[in-house]
Amino acid sequence: MSCSFSIEFPQATEAQLAALMQNILDDDKINWEARCPIKPEVDFTTAELADCYRLAWQLLASGVNMGSARRLVVSIAIRCSATPEQAVSFKLIRARFKHMRFACTNCSEQHTYPEILHSVTRLMGDFQDAFRNGQRVKTAWLGIKLLFRLRAGFFGFLRKNIADVHYSSIESFKRYVVAENQCLAEATQGCISLTGRKFHELRKIISRRIALNDTYRVLYPSPKLDAFSLYLATINGLMGEMHDDLVLKRVQGELDYDSQSFKLPDEIASRIRAFVSA
Known part of the structure; x- marks a missing residue:
């Protein structure tokens, strides 16, 4: 079915957004004692899938300032490397984009994502791999490409693509x-x-x-x-x-x-x- 409600409202609370971000940061922590629950997965309703989609968007929209993101990319690209603080800041930005891409795949009728979201998230991953692995020339080149992708108008176009989704039956x-x-x-x-x-x-x-x-x-x-x-x-x-x-x-x-x-x-x-x- 097509989108019939706003992705902006009802608004998530600050506590919900903080809890989701913490969940994302913890989603690769290894606990050797962890056991799989019996019948672990949820029998979702369409409304619940839509609620999850909305929350993913609000986490992205509330947590990424595009001007700050562009300045961070420029700084890393010029230095051809990232400081530990810059690496963490970039990781948090990319985590929000990745989570939105996951939400599109999980919750849309076609179980895929808008190309604009996928391409920039993938480019962010390549950029991150480059500076994490000391590839200085590649870091500079991918930083230039990413800066071009994040130019003015990008976020508005992304929002339209996110809002126009058809939710999964x-x-x-x-x-x-x-x-x-x-x-x-x-x-x-x-x-x-x-x-x-x-x-x-x-x-x-x-x-x-x-x-x-x-x-x-x-x-x-x-x-x-x-x-x-x-x-x-x-x-x-x-x-x-x-x-x-x-x-x-x-x-x-x-x-x-x-x-x-x-x-x-x-x-x-x-x-x-x-x-x-x-």
Whole structure:
């Protein structure tokens, strides 16, 4: 169905926005004691999916000042590196964009995102990888590209794309979840090998799922939802550490990210299997 309410109202409280941001910051923290709840996932209504979408937008709109973001990108690009404080500031900006992209995928009828949102979020990720891995020339070049993308008028155009979404029906959402769970289940079979690219795609599924649960539990608090996010955060964190290592090896010329394959470590595979079979 088409958008029938404002993405701006009702407004989230400051406490809700702060709680969601903290959830996002915690979404890759590893807790070896975390256990997957029985039947962990929510039976969403269309209105609840729309509520989650609205909250994701308000987190982005309230937390990113475009002038400050452009100045930060310029500073990093000129230095060809980021100070620890700048790296944290940029991470927080990108986290809000990523969360909005997850919300579009989870909550839209087509389970995808506007190209304007995807392209700038991906460029932010490439820029962040460059300055984190000491790639000075690449940092400067990607900073120039990102500054151009974030030029005046960008945020208004992005808002229009976000507001024009068609929200997912429950039938479409269920098909989407089943398909993503099937991808996870197939990847955890012992005979399957993955490339770095395929591994990254699997991690995105986990990231999308924890993003949705993290948003929902701000609006509808529950100890079970808290436990589910704790469990998914452990999987996300383990996969994130592994992916950082893969990216570093690619930068150093030690890995062909798209062709070299490997088995999914059991510490990750066993947790994913428990999740998809719960």
